[in-house]
Amino acid sequence: MKNFSNYNDYSKKENLHFSSKAVHGALGCEPITGAVSFPIYQSSTFRHPELGKSTGFDYSRLLNPTRQELERTVAILEEGEHGFAFSSGQAANMALFTWLNPGDHMILMDDIYGGTYRIATTIFGKYGIEYDFVDMSDMDAVKAAIRPETKMFFIETPSNPLMKVADIAELSALAHSIGAISVVDNTFLTPYFQRPLTLGADVVIHSGTKYMGGHNDIIAGLAVVKDDDLAAHFKLQLKSHGNGLSPMDSWLMLRGIKTLHLRMEKHNENAMKVAEWMRKHPKIEKVYYVGFEDHKGYEITKKQTSGFGGMISFAVDSEETVHKILRDTQMIMFAESLGGTETLITYPTTQTHEDTPLDVKEKLGITKKFLRMSVGIEDVDDIINDLAGAMD
Numbered sequence: 022m023k024n025f026s027n028y029n030d031y032s033k034k035e036n037l038h039f040s041s042k043a044v045h046g047a048l049g050c051e052p053i054t055g056a057v058s059f060p061i062y063q064s065s066t067f068r069h070p071e072l073g074k075s076t077g078f079d080y081s082r083l084l085n086p087t088r089q090e091l092e093r094t095v096a097i098l099e100e101g102e103h104g105f106a107f108s109s110g111q112a113a114n115m116a117l118f119t120w121l122n123p124g125d126h127m128i129l130m131d132d133i134y135g136g137t138y139r140i141a142t143t144i145f146g147k148y149g150i151e152y153d154f155v156d157m158s159d160m161d162a163v164k165a166a167i168r169p170e171t172k173m174f175f176i177e178t179p180s181n182p183l184m185k186v187a188d189i190a191e192l193s194a195l196a197h198s199i200g201a202i203s204v205v206d207n208t209f210l211t212p213y214f215q216r217p218l219t220l221g222a223d224v225v226i227h228s229g230t231k232y233m234g235g236h237n238d239i240i241a242g243l244a245v246v247k248d249d250d251l252a253a254h255f256k257l258q259l260k261s262h263g264n265g266l267s268p269m270d271s272w273l274m275l276r277g278i279k280t281l282h283l284r285m286e287k288h289n290e291n292a293m294k295v296a297e298w299m300r301k302h303p304k305i306e307k308v309y310y311v312g313f314e315d316h317k318g319y320e321i322t323k324k325q326t327s328g329f330g331g332m333i334s335f336a337v338d339s340e341e342t343v344h345k346i347l348r349d350t351q352m353i354m355f356a357e358s359l360g361g362t363e364t365l366i367t368y369p370t371t372q373t374h375e376d377t378p379l380d381v382k383e384k385l386g387i388t389k390k391f392l393r394m395s396v397g398i399e400d401v402d403d404i405i406n407d408l409a410g411a412m413d
């Protein structure tokens with residue numbers, strides 16, 4: 022019989038494959054009772070045995086057993102050392118950007134998620150942190166944007182919503198050569214398909230709301246690092262902002278993660294079929310999908326990921342077709358967000374990228390004829406028939 026002594030007695034399960042790690046988490050079962058489903062520790066505070074002694078848990082803003090199990094599980098899956106679970110992806114980004122000091126400069130992907138754009142410009146811009154939005158799939162453009170004060174690269178790959186692919190290993194090496202850190206928003210592919218820390222990145226960020234949670238039922242954020250200084254930074258931010266993920270939501274994400282590998286396989290398989298079908302449809306003018314062999318970033322995708330994910334963006338022939346799709350699909354839902362079991366369509370220009378300036382959007386191709394689909398895990402024929410019917 023295994024002797025469970027305490028909550029620090031977990032193994033990284035390095036001998037296990039990804040799917041087994043996803044199912045079994047860090048501690049996996051609860052150390053005192055043996056509960057197979059890790060409990061929701063709905064307690065704000067923890068009783069101390071005596072003066073100067075603690076179970077390791079004092080107050081849930083700092084550390085909560087359910088959140089800790091999630092944080093360790095995500096660190097294991099991303100092959101990092103330290104994980105942090107926040108109340109949203111944006112909260113994780115807020116904690117990240119406080120790494121920078123006034124006068125520092127950062128380089129971010131040009132079509133980055135609108136909320137990240139807003140944090141960088143409106144919030145941190147006010148504190149004297151400088152930024153440039155660059156097509157990070159173009160190494161020369163990144164090199165040209167470097168300044169002596171550049172301290173961070175913020176990479177989104179594939180990018181949202183234009184599906185541009187950036188080379189994580191090359192960009193991370195470049196960041197390190199100038200004393201900057203490299204951050205990857207890994208929301209779209211998850212560690213099942215892409216593990217940025219193994220490619221040289223320093224920080225992985227997730228909107229856990231999306232594939233990691235996977236069921237459109239929570240708002241959550243994650244950060245994973247290897248380095249102890251970065252870990253201390255995130256720990257201090259989480260403790261000070263008080264934006265750690267709640268025990269209930271931590272449990273929901275742990276539950277979602279148990280099927281991450283199965284869901285990602287199905288998202289991947291369905292998206293591939295939908296993208297191929299879209300490409301042949303007369304009302305669809307352009308399909309942005311990283312799994313196409315003629316995608317500009319295909320070679321890099323092949324090198325750094327083991328799958329293409331479930332995201333497709335597409336431009337249709339007219340605004341009329343946009344209206345039809347958003348109004349007349351039956352099963353597919355017109356809703357913000359991505360990465361859940363249900364197929365969703367969003368309209369980036371007024372939704373995810375509302376706060377990105379119009380001229381920037383037009384330049385990038387995020388026009389009024391541009392849509393983004395998060396392909397769910399339903400039967401792919403139903404997805405295709407629904408979309409086809411709405412466009413008729």
Ligand SMILES: *Cc1c(COP(=O)(O)O)cnc(C)c1O
Nearest residue numbers: 109110111134181208228230241
């Ligand atoms: C949704 C999203 C975010 C923001 O995460 P929230 O959980 O909504 O706060 C950040 N980056 C990407 C790529 C996203 O899709």
